[in-house]
Amino acid sequence: MTEQNSRSNTLGEQLIEPTNAQKSKNILKNGFKLNLRKKNGYKSVLSKSTEDLSNENLIFKSPVNGNEGKGSITSASPKETPLGSPTGDIWFNTWPERCDKVKSIDSSPEHPKTQENNNQNTQNGVEPNQLSNKLTLNEALKNISLAYSPVTRKLHLVEDLKNEQEYQHDKKDCDNNLYVNSSPTKKYGHRRIQDGSFSSTISTISEPSTSGSLIGSEDRSLSNFGDECHEDKTRRKSLTQFFTRNVFSWKSNNNPENSGSSVWKIFTKTPSQGDNSPLHTVASSSALIQLKRPSSLPAKTFEEEQKHAQEYNEILAAAKKKEAKSTAAKEKQKKLQLQLEEQQANAARHFSQLVLPNWTRMEKNKKTQELWWQGLPSSVRGKVWRLAIGNELNITPQLYEICLTRAQNRLNSPEPPPCEYENDQESSMDVIELDISRTFPNLGIFQQGGPYSEVLHSLLAAYVCFRPDVGYLQGMSYIAAILILNMEACDAFICFANLLNQPLHLSAFTLNQTQMNAYYNAYNQVLNSNLPKLYGHFERAGLTPDLYLLDWIYTIFAKAMPLDVACRIWDIFLRDGYEFIFRTALGILHLYQSALLNMDFLHGAQFLTKLPEDMSADQLFKSIQSVCTNVGKTTFSQIAERCGARQSMTDLYR
Amino acid sequence: MSYAYLFKYIIIGDTGVGKSCLLLQFTDKRFQPVHDLTIGVEFGARMITIDSKQIKLQIWDTAGQEAFRSITRSYYRGAAGALLVYDITRRETFNHLTTWLDDARQHSNSNMVIMLIGNKSDLESRREVKKEEGEAFAREHGLVFMETSAKTAANVEEAFINTAKEIYEKIQEGVFDINNEANGIKIGPQHSPTNPSLPGAGGVGGSQGSACC
Numbered sequence: 001m002t003e004q005n006s007r008s009n010t011l012g013e014q015l016i017e018p019t020n021a022q023k024s025k026n027i028l029k030n031g032f033k034l035n036l037r038k039k040n041g042y043k044s045v046l047s048k049s050t051e052d053l054s055n056e057n058l059i060f061k062s063p064v065n066g067n068e069g070k071g072s073i074t075s076a077s078p079k080e081t082p083l084g085s086p087t088g089d090i091w092f093n094t095w096p097e098r099c100d101k102v103k104s105i106d107s108s109p110e111h112p113k114t115q116e117n118n119n120q121n122t123q124n125g126v127e128p129n130q131l132s133n134k135l136t137l138n139e140a141l142k143n144i145s146l147a148y149s150p151v152t153r154k155l156h157l158v159e160d161l162k163n164e165q166e167y168q169h170d171k172k173d174c175d176n177n178l179y180v181n182s183s184p185t186k187k188y189g190h191r192r193i194q195d196g197s198f199s200s201t202i203s204t205i206s207e208p209s210t211s212g213s214l215i216g217s218e219d220r221s222l223s224n225f226g227d228e229c230h231e232d233k234t235r236r237k238s239l240t241q242f243f244t245r246n247v248f249s250w251k252s253n254n255n256p257e258n259s260g261s262s263v264w265k266i267f268t269k270t271p272s273q274g275d276n277s278p279l280h281t282v283a284s285s286s287a288l289i290q291l292k293r294p295s296s297l298p299a300k301t302f303e304e305e306q307k308h309a310q311e312y313n314e315i316l317a318a319a320k321k322k323e324a325k326s327t328a329a330k331e332k333q334k335k336l337q338l339q340l341e342e343q344q345a346n347a348a349r350h351f352s353q354l355v356l357p358n359w360t361r362m363e364k365n366k367k368t369q370e371l372w373w374q375g376l377p378s379s380v381r382g383k384v385w386r387l388a389i390g391n392e393l394n395i396t397p398q399l400y401e402i403c404l405t406r407a408q409n410r411l412n413s414p415e416p417p418p419c420e421y422e423n424d425q426e427s428s429m430d431v432i433e434l435d436i437s438r439t440f441p442n443l444g445i446f447q448q449g450g451p452y453s454e455v456l457h458s459l460l461a462a463y464v465c466f467r468p469d470v471g472y473l474q475g476m477s478y479i480a481a482i483l484i485l486n487m488e489a490c491d492a493f494i495c496f497a498n499l500l501n502q503p504l505h506l507s508a509f510t511l512n513q514t515q516m517n518a519y520y521n522a523y524n525q526v527l528n529s530n531l532p533k534l535y536g537h538f539e540r541a542g543l544t545p546d547l548y549l550l551d552w553i554y555t556i557f558a559k560a561m562p563l564d565v566a567c568r569i570w571d572i573f574l575r576d577g578y579e580f581i582f583r584t585a586l587g588i589l590h591l592y593q594s595a596l597l598n599m600d601f602l603h604g605a606q607f608l609t610k611l612p613e614d615m616s617a618d619q620l621f622k623s624i625q626s627v628c629t630n631v632g633k634t635t636f637s638q639i640a641e642r643c644g645a646r647q648s649m650t651d652l653y654r
Numbered sequence: 655m656s657y658a659y660l661f662k663y664i665i666i667g668d669t670g671v672g673k674s675c676l677l678l679q680f681t682d683k684r685f686q687p688v689h690d691l692t693i694g695v696e697f698g699a700r701m702i703t704i705d706s707k708q709i710k711l712q713i714w715d716t717a718g719q720e721a722f723r724s725i726t727r728s729y730y731r732g733a734a735g736a737l738l739v740y741d742i743t744r745r746e747t748f749n750h751l752t753t754w755l756d757d758a759r760q761h762s763n764s765n766m767v768i769m770l771i772g773n774k775s776d777l778e779s780r781r782e783v784k785k786e787e788g789e790a791f792a793r794e795h796g797l798v799f800m801e802t803s804a805k806t807a808a809n810v811e812e813a814f815i816n817t818a819k820e821i822y823e824k825i826q827e828g829v830f831d832i833n834n835e836a837n838g839i840k841i842g843p844q845h846s847p848t849n850p851s852l853p854g855a856g857g858v859g860g861s862q863g864s865a866c867c
């Protein structure tokens with residue numbers, strides 16, 4: 001059982017092998033089964049969004065140890081359910097809270113325990129159903145798989161159903177860069193509890209099952225039904241895991257052994273599983289050709305029959321060939337995926353075991369640098385970032401608390417306090433609120449009512465109190481959001497403040513135009529030496545670098561690129577320093593050079609301020625590798641300095 | 655795509671008044687309830703027809719935060735039209751109009767056509783600025799005024815097109831020197847003065863805009 005758990009951990013919840021299938025089937029069934037009938041009290045605990053879900057369908061039929069249909073429905077007495085229990089309330093309020101709870105269910109203790117309980121009960125001759133009678137509400141709630149969807153911004157009930165007519169239902173939302181690793185063998189998804197209560201943004205990725213496969217279909221046909229049941233469970237588990245572990249993997253793993261195993265799926269694109277063409281139906285309907293004609297029609301001649309048989313065989317052969325090909329491709333993809341995850345796991349191990357404990361010694365290590373370039377594993381990303389950014393400003397958690405309190409007082413006071421300094425930007429605090437929900441709007445978690453909206457708001461407000469001379473400027477919210485996605489709030493604040501204290505970003509956020517012009521000029525020189533043709537084209541078109549660089553610098557590509565690519569840029573930006581921002585800019589231009597050369601001012605400007613959404617990290621990094629921010633032996637900093645940029649902080653403050 | 659003229663527009667106004675949403679509604683005919691922040695500047699374009707002439711609008715959508723004004727100032731250069739937008743549900747965005755207008759007048763060419771827009775007219779229940787106030791402000795400062803809703807698309811088309819009509823009329827009157835690109839007007843490639851078949855300005859309409867889109 002533990003083997004099963006760790007296995008599904010390693011492989012990112014998919015690929016449960018047939019040998020384990022039966023095992024997992026039991027685990028899952030036991031883990032999720034529940035006897036519960038909707039009562040008013042029960043309903044009152046659920047938040048509004050789930051309320052509409054809690055209808056008849058919440059009554060689960062409970063199969064006893066895998067024997068379906070045996071269990072009878074027993075109602076949970078409302079008196080025995082602790083109404084409005086405090087944990088129950090919190091439980092539904094915030095996503096992370098919920099995540100942690102489910103996590104604890106998922107990451108082992110729950111399943112074995114439930115099964116144990118069941119065994120005990122059976123031994124004692126107690127009907128297992130009565131056990132659920134005594135379930136406290138909290139236990140009951142724990143057993144319901146609820147998942148917060150950032151897309152619908154609702155809690156979704158992930159239900160276990162015995163019902164024959166199950167809907168295929170799963171979620172994959174490309175807009176959000178949220179990807180669920182779906183096993184190609186999974187056929188049945190989660191059924192909607194009530195059709196109306198689910199947003200249509202949840203699209204279906206359930207693919208036709210390979211149970212329709214022609215290869216070895218004889219062997220499979222019998223086991224199909226059982227498989228489907230198991231697949232259903234697996235899928236459900238996978239969705240739960242997606243919300244619990246994958247989205248905030250950096251939070252879940254303190255154990256270095258495991259840290260490599262969980263891949264941060266939110267930033268990990270899953271190669272789409274190849275489509276299964278409905279061969280099954282093609283093959284079976286084409287077999288009709290072999291049937292005898294109805295008696296009312298003249299019988300087939302021998303030649304005709306022969307011809308039909310041959311045609312049928314040809315179709316079958318073609319279909320088999322096609323399927324073999326797609327299976328091979330899928331196998332290959334699976335292998336690649338495994339390899340990738342293996343690599344990730346190794347890299348994570350390297351960082352967590354060797355680098356993090358000996359940062360100063362290992363930071364510059366060759367292997368470290370190499371792995372770093374390939375992208376930090378999400379489980380250690382936040383920790384590495386934190387160390388790479390450092391804390392030159394010596395900000396303590398206490399200081400963060402002080403700023404936070406001050407910010408809260410300021411936000412709660414109806415009258416803005418009089419400006420204490422001449423250069424006070426504290427009034428910019430009022431703008432923050434407008435911008436929170438406009439930060440990563442597709443992600444949904446920073447929007448009003450989203451789990452991270454408050455965190456982001458208070459971090460930015462605290463920063464305004466920390467640096468009233470700088471205040472809040474648009475663009476900051478993206479930087480803060482990226483940090484919040486990777487680390488705890490306090491760490492994120494420390495990183496944020498230190499990051500913004502570097503010459504480039506301090507110049508940007510204090511709107512020091514002379515400084516910024518110096519950087520733009522330096523960039524233009526480097527652009528000319530790397531991509532002279534494009535440089536000339538832009539010059540003629542009047543496409544000046546500030547038009548597109550501004551957004552890239554102010555948000556460090558967080559807004560311009562897909563989130564997973566942006567995080568990889570951040571990895572190296574934090575390793576190599578601000579020059580990497582300009583190098584990335586050159587890399588982008590290099591990558592799209594041929595297209596850009598054919599664009600006029602408007603199209604070029606539109607293209608660069610809205611980069612293609614399908615930008616691939618690997619291609620971009622290859623492109624970045626082929627450009628260089630040095631001109632001859634002169635480094636970018638030296639060029640910038642010659643252009644008038646001041647690198648020393650004392651100069652900047654003058 | 656060929657065009658007779660290209661007009662540069664700039665959209666200005668406080669943050670969150672719906673500048674980007676107006677642009678999106680005009681160029682893509684859709685509304686995004688939660689739009690990304692605009693950092694710096696973003697661009698949009700659309701072809702319109704006035705007096706049976708194809709006119710391309712090149713629209714610069716700017717960041718609204720006050721602190722960014724030092725940057726957005728440089729974008730006024732060469733703009734033929736400006737949409738100055740406020741939010742009818744937030745009075746402070748109306749109160750800031752004077753400073754925006756000062757900025758615009760100071761950094762653009764004097765002939766720039768400015769259209770005042772009170773956006774979010776669909777949110778009648780949350781209205782803080784009366785329509786009459788907008789009209790009065792526009793009259794006082796010699797602007798064209800219109801209330802729009804980027805959400806319902808009400809008046810959005812008209813706002814952009816009426817501005818273009820004003821610019822076009824100014825060209826006809828000879829107010830704009832179309833050969834000076836600093837005025838924010840470009841003559842389309844096939845309409846350039848070297849092409850004798852079509853006069854640059856003041857041309858008689860009805861040339862059927864050589865190539866249709």
